[in-house]
Amino acid sequence: MRFTERALNRLPRPLAELLLKYRETVKFVIVGGLSYVVSLTINYTLRLTVFDSKPVTALTIANVIGTVVSYFLNREWSFRTRGGRRRHHEMLLYLVVNGIGVAVNSAPLWISRYVFGLHVPNVSRTVEEISDFTFGMVVGVALAMVFRLWAYRVWVFPHDDARPAPNRHEVPAQAVLPAPAPAPVATDSPGA
Template sequence: MRLTDRTLNRLPKPVAEALRKNRETVKFIIVGGFCYVVSLVANYALRLTVFESKPVTALTIANVIATVVSYFLNREWSFRTRGGRRRHHEMLLYTVANGIGVAVNSAPLWIAQYVFGLHYPNISHAVEEISDFVFGMIIGVALAMVFRLWAYRVWVFPHDDVRPAPKRYEVPPQPAPADSTGG
């Protein structure tokens, strides 16, 4: 039995059924959570080193890194039965959708920095960090996630059940123990 099924079997039945019904979306969210951590780490690694004064650039590069990781995880896990396009066409559409996704993700931070002026010296360094996190890593990520889920289903992996899903292995029932009394 796969890890996903073992995990779902431990949940209350209504919750497990709802998650199984929306399995693709749940997997997309799990991949997104992992890639969120990738982008968070990359963003702050860049912001604290080479792009200290360029938070939008750091966030954009971090999102590009997370997008590459996301493609492989989504292609082979979240949307593994979907497709319908040649691999190079699919990758091109994925790149375009994620280019738009990176712009959607970066837009709230850009607006905060350059329209609202939420940067030093207009505000303190601490408030700037909080603002950058909220606009870039929360609002931007949420907007981009909704856009990407829609774009993947409609453009990138448009047809369901075109690639075979791996077979599910059921645990065979265990035979009852033999009566040791001989009788």
């Protein structure tokens, strides 16, 4: 039994059906979560070392690396049955969409820093860090995620079932105890 089937067997049947119905979106969110961790780690590694005074540059580099990770995971897992374009055309569209996604992700941080002035010496270092995290890693990521999901479905991987799925499966049978058998009904028999 596959890991996915084992995990779904542990969930209530309505929730398992809902997750399977929206499995493409669920996989996209999982890949996004992993890419988020990659971007977050690289962003703060760069910000705490070589780009300490250039947070937008650090975030942009981190997002580019996270995008490369996300392409391969989305292509081979989240949208594995979608396609309809030649590989090089698909990759070019993916890069364009993600270039726009990186800009969408970086825009809230840029606005907070350079329009609202939420940086030292205008605010304390603590306020600057909270603002950078909120606008760069929360608001920016959320806006870019919604844009990317829409753009992948419309432009990058436009046709569903363009590639055969290796192993599509239905909602797994839930491990539910069978209903108890009804109790025998006592009858008065004439010879008893």
